[in-house]
Amino acid sequence: MNKNLFEVLKTRFPTDLSSPFLKGRQTISYQNLLDRTAQYANALGELGVMPGDRVAVQIDKSGEALMLYLGTIRAGAAYLPLNTAYTPNELSYFLGDAEPSLVVCDIEREDALRGVSGNAEVKTLGDEKEGSIITHVDAASTTFEEVVSDADSLAAILYTSGTTGQAKGAMLSHGNLSSNAKALAETWCFTSEDRLLHALPVYHTHGLFTATNTILYAGASMLFLRKFDIDKVMDVMPEATSMMGVPTFYSRLLQDERLSRDSVKHIRVFISGSAPLSPEVHSDFEARTGHAILERYGMTETGMNTSNPYDGARRAGTVGFPLPGVELRITDPETGGELKQGEIGSIEVRGPNVFEGYWRKPEKTLEDFRDDGFFITGDLGLIDDQGYVNIVGRDKDLIISGGFNVYPAEIEAAIDAIAEVGESAVIGAPHSDFGEGVLAVVACKSGENLTEQDVLNSLNDVLARFKQPKRVFFVEALPRNAMGKVQKKEMREQYAETFQSPKQ
Ligand code: AMP
Numbered sequence: 001m002n003k004n005l006f007e008v009l010k011t012r013f014p015t016d017l018s019s020p021f022l023k024g025r026q027t028i029s030y031q032n033l034l035d036r037t038a039q040y041a042n043a044l045g046e047l048g049v050m051p052g053d054r055v056a057v058q059i060d061k062s063g064e065a066l067m068l069y070l071g072t073i074r075a076g077a078a079y080l081p082l083n084t085a086y087t088p089n090e091l092s093y094f095l096g097d098a099e100p101s102l103v104v105c106d107i108e109r110e111d112a113l114r115g116v117s118g119n120a121e122v123k124t125l126g127d128e129k130e131g132s133i134i135t136h137v138d139a140a141s142t143t144f145e146e147v148v149s150d151a152d153s154l155a156a157i158l159y160t161s162g163t164t165g166q167a168k169g170a171m172l173s174h175g176n177l178s179s180n181a182k183a184l185a186e187t188w189c190f191t192s193e194d195r196l197l198h199a200l201p202v203y204h205t206h207g208l209f210t211a212t213n214t215i216l217y218a219g220a221s222m223l224f225l226r227k228f229d230i231d232k233v234m235d236v237m238p239e240a241t242s243m244m245g246v247p248t249f250y251s252r253l254l255q256d257e258r259l260s261r262d263s264v265k266h267i268r269v270f271i272s273g274s275a276p277l278s279p280e281v282h283s284d285f286e287a288r289t290g291h292a293i294l295e296r297y298g299m300t301e302t303g304m305n306t307s308n309p310y311d312g313a314r315r316a317g318t319v320g321f322p323l324p325g326v327e328l329r330i331t332d333p334e335t336g337g338e339l340k341q342g343e344i345g346s347i348e349v350r351g352p353n354v355f356e357g358y359w360r361k362p363e364k365t366l367e368d369f370r371d372d373g374f375f376i377t378g379d380l381g382l383i384d385d386q387g388y389v390n391i392v393g394r395d396k397d398l399i400i401s402g403g404f405n406v407y408p409a410e411i412e413a414a415i416d417a418i419a420e421v422g423e424s425a426v427i428g429a430p431h432s433d434f435g436e437g438v439l440a441v442v443a444c445k446s447g448e449n450l451t452e453q454d455v456l457n458s459l460n461d462v463l464a465r466f467k468q469p470k471r472v473f474f475v476e477a478l479p480r481n482a483m484g485k486v487q488k489k490e491m492r493e494q495y496a497e498t499f500q501s502p503k504q
Pocket of ligand 1: 160272273274297298299301319377378391403405
């Protein structure tokens, strides 16, 4: 049987294909989706993309962007979405590593991308059905001979930065993505009647797979917003039945006076993830709207692993139970031995959702998997007395700012590259809007002097905006222990108040 994700999703489309799939600046019915993705799949073939080839994409969010995603899957190629904030400097690593045969970018990024895309063909796609790929797509047939894929064939590569600062491409298979779409649609009771308010980016697993694939599996529709703009969100809220968001969405909604029981009366579920949702936001939201936000936990490498129950207590500060088919255990980070209920340790998962490994990094893949197939997530947590998984921290010094992962080592390397800098440490501090804000502590070389603005200016063209520190502090020397390790825990305590005003 064909295990191609698109084929699996297609069997779930509504019988009435004129039903909407997406409503936004563009309206796309399921029939339009079938036709357009066939055109994309045909056009990719014409451009020389073969099954297994990578199609790297750095484009703004649009309905057409999703057609390209699904057309790529249909063609049996691997979709490689790239954060629109990445600079050409960052892209040159991803494209060099992934060696895509086709790069699709926004019209205005074409020149910069051509400089770093190696042998790949470069095409553009603007958000209003414009750009050089459109000529090929418009001319292509709306019928497509389906490509047969195995469950473990490569469907997508999503880059996730390592603690060493070197990005790793997580290889996700057709089986990974379809099993997670099924588990989520069923667990969260999505039906063809649902209209999901979608304000997430589509280059990240949350907006692309968790939201879009689940909606397709349910044959439901999305109210598609370019980004989280509070006025637009409040405008479309009355039409929606459900919303998925990062915690920041919920804290922003709470700051808006229009949020009331009445304004969300058609919503059946609010779902949160990608970073911890604070218990205060959970309870304030419930008090204001009557909705207990449903928090779930996942990551690029695994898709979703756990979820609070749809029916049953959604407990603040927890991420609920393993999804159907997912096994989760807590182990001693040193020995790998399984720990007892209530003990804090490394979260490990196994299941059809867990990725195939890191692209061209077999040694890293080996390191992160146990012999029995469990993946070491790098998160620390426990299973409480009622079986709910609690995440207590991150093994690595990962910072999550506005739902995006920021790895200190990469930022430190960029700061250390400034001539006057002796050493630097990057940490996250609680931020009322972003969850965590990135801040840097810098020690200049003796006799050298820099201002905060000097450091920020130097990073402007080197790092994506979300990775750039929001504050830079200067010290004589970084605090280190006897073993020479920088004491980040103490630094986090010291700088904990930095972003406590919402204006920062
Ligand atoms: P990403 O690969 O960008 O999706 O980031 C995955 C990481 O985000 C996980 O390994 C967790 O550290 C964190 N994460 C995701 N969901 C949650 C959650 N509900 N609570 C706490 N941390 C979360």
